[in-house]
Amino acid sequence: MADEQKREMSRRKFLTAGAIAAGTMAVGGGIFGAFNSNVAQAKETCNIEVPSWPWPYVKLDAEKAKVLAYEGYGIDRCCYGVFRGIMVQLQEKVGYPYTMIPIEIMQWGATGGAGWGTLCGALMGASTAINFVVGPSRKDVEKVVNELYGWYTTFEFPKYKPPLGKAIKAEGAIPTSVSGSPLCHVSVGNWCSTSKYRAEGKERSERCARLTADVAAKTVELLNDWHSNKFAAAYKDTQSVEECMTCHGKGRSLENARGKQDCIQCHDDVNPNDLLEHIKKNWEIK
């Protein structure tokens, strides 16, 4: 009877500890209530704790990230691939709690989000992995993510070369291009324009598989730098963003735009001789 009371006290204690760790109250009951009592038992006799976020990080291997990510592209495409290149290493080197995370939760980013061609899925997988191990300030997460996206827009993809005979879709050299944008639609479109290959052909797929390896390796480099206090932001906004945001940016006269994507990839460049006309369109902004 005394033992049962001790066990019940321990259970409540764990649920509270779990609530703090997870940032919410884990309530028992419901059709999956059994899960909670299992966790309670764990706390009582096994000394399992949910580590506070950000989760522990150890130096990772950029070359291994390339191989894991490239293989991952073959399994479930770019977003899953980059996430795999980082999380599998953390599962191997740190173990718990990373072993609790299903890599599949980042399937959704392939083709820029269910075929929509928005943010490159490789960057989505990278950003989520970064957010597991950088924090607690969102500003710190954004420093690393911003540097990765900036690098992506200027890098000549793809650089990674799979071992001879081990290519997923196409052996040999793949034409390279610079996207100038973090968007899948633009990244793939620019590569098609440069390479003259089809957007859904095996060469494009191979290009994205190798890009997945390149992004995973760069992310590991940034994370290793961040956690060894060697991180240094190098990316500068493009000329169009600098120029356009002098009027359209935060705190400026026509503050009606947000973003860091190269403006003239979608908007007409502004002729200085037409500046007055260009401004008139926007003067009604409060």
Place this chain on the structure above:
Amino acid sequence: MADEQKREMSRRKFLTAGAIAAGTMAVGGGIFGAFNSNVAQAKETCNIEVPSWPWPYVKLDAEKAKVLAYEGYGIDRCCYGVFRGIMVQLQEKVGYPYTMIPIEIMQWGATGGAGWGTLCGALMGASTAINFVVGPSRKDVEKVVNELYGWYTTFEFPKYKPPLGKAIKAEGAIPTSVSGSPLCHVSVGNWCSTSKYRAEGKERSERCARLTADVAAKTVELLNDWHSNKFAAAYKDTQSVEECMTCHGKGRSLENARGKQDCIQCHDDVNPNDLLEHIKKNWEIK
């Protein structure tokens, strides 16, 4: 001695089980090796298992999702907010293993990814939550995500109204707009154009906080429908995507584009009288 052997055997057995569950081999050792032996103890005496992915789902409350997501926007913006609106309910109703997931892993999506204005962060948080509970086929995940993005492009945001006196940034009515795009840059820009409010002002922030609630509620509705076999895809591609992809889409003569975003938000509309000229630009595509 015999007990130690049994414990060691049990430990190996768990690590193998963990490897299968997590899709990788969880190796002990390294500076965090102690985590693994704790998990091994858990397996030995506490019957803790990592559930197979996708993780268990129970019917969630769309109204509660709005409140949790709106509050979440006030803590760490849109991506975190929507993720919170779904994951906190799963932590409460299912408990473990959701209680192991730090909601903060989706901080990165705010402002469309570290200020880049790409995919709306609310949709990033929603997509990751969806991917925890839908699967194992990526095609199934994409069905739900595609429906959510399509709905987003046509919905007049914001609809949610916080209780009187409880607004995060601005009380009262907020002007509404239809984005026509899943991109933060376009969604915010179109709202600024309609409302005449500034892109970084308190009214825009309030608009995005309420949009966060709307997206969380719609995501819960889609997940409840999916898990009760009531899901029905309703979204149809825009006219520009249908028309442009007849030449630029997969398997077509100029297959050099991918995506579902309204083409004429960034590209000039094609005048049928200029179609030949327009085609000539692309004929070199392999």
